[in-house]
Amino acid sequence: MKVLVIEDDEDIRATIVQSLREAGFNIDEVDNGTEGLYQALEWNYEVILLDVMLPGMNGWDLLTALRKQKTTPVLMLTAKGQLEDRLQGLNSGADDYLVKPYEPQELVARVRALARRVTGQVTNEIRIGSVLIDTASRSVFKNEQPVKFTNAQYNVLEYLACRAGAVVSREALCETLGIEDEEEFSNVLNVYIYNIRKRLGKDFLQNKRGQGFIIPTDA
Structure with missing residues (x-):
């Protein structure tokens, strides 16, 4: 954020x-x-x-x-x-x-x-399907088991999870993460997205071609 x-x-x-x-x-x-x-x-x-x-x-x-x-x-x-x-x-x-x-x-x-x-969050916890994200401790759990992410990967995950159900553009991710060179960051972002999907499931985070990324609320 x-x-x-x-x-x-x-x-x-x-x-x-x-x-x-x-x-x-x-x-x-x-x-x-x-x-x-x-x-x-x-x-x-x-x-x-x-x-x-x-x-x-x-x-x-x-x-x-x-x-x-x-x-x-x-x-x-x-x-x-x-x-x-x-x-x-x-x-x-x-x-x-x-x-x-x-x-x-x-x-x-x-x-x-x-x-x-x-x-519109009420607590520090974001629960989406089997995934629980604690924004206070910056911890992630899937099926009650801890899942490890780098700080950068977690920042992307939290930003998207806070906006679950909405498509988030690459531009918005670059801005909130303080990235000035969007073209250079694009490849790095692809790696972050890949690792999030690898750990939490392909259906958890979806790529909307030409629009951005979305975490469905029923992921």
Whole structure:
């Protein structure tokens, strides 16, 4: 899943990015509001982490401008803990609010919760036929037996599984995985798809020629 972090404090931003990358998220990061708004409007993200006090454009103004065009879930990050500040953030269109300092585990959990809203998930578990995917532990089971995947293979699997029943294009997979050279990535993606089908079954993941890939809900 692709996440945008907009935070001007270098140390805090580095900690956030490290925590989210270790949890399997693909991260873009910027250190000012002006560039942050551009990134948020130009690309599609599952979640945006937004600091309030930013150079160029503050978080409130950025959020207001963003909400005129996009509904991307936004988690506000700020040292301000007053009730009026939290209400301002939520009333401006924020989806959640986290006051500094916070534990990395809580940050990751809140990002996962917001990402689940996009795809309509209620829990961390995705069950499709005999396959169970635990997005919190990044674990996969088939017939209750663990199935091993590389991080890259798992990222592709989770993205598709979260959208089971819908065709996902190669372009969308490239974007969420942060791949800039789609032509070069295409062959690598074919290998990932092959290994997912090999481990979970040919019927679990289908290739729609000229359209993309789909995991049927009755796989």
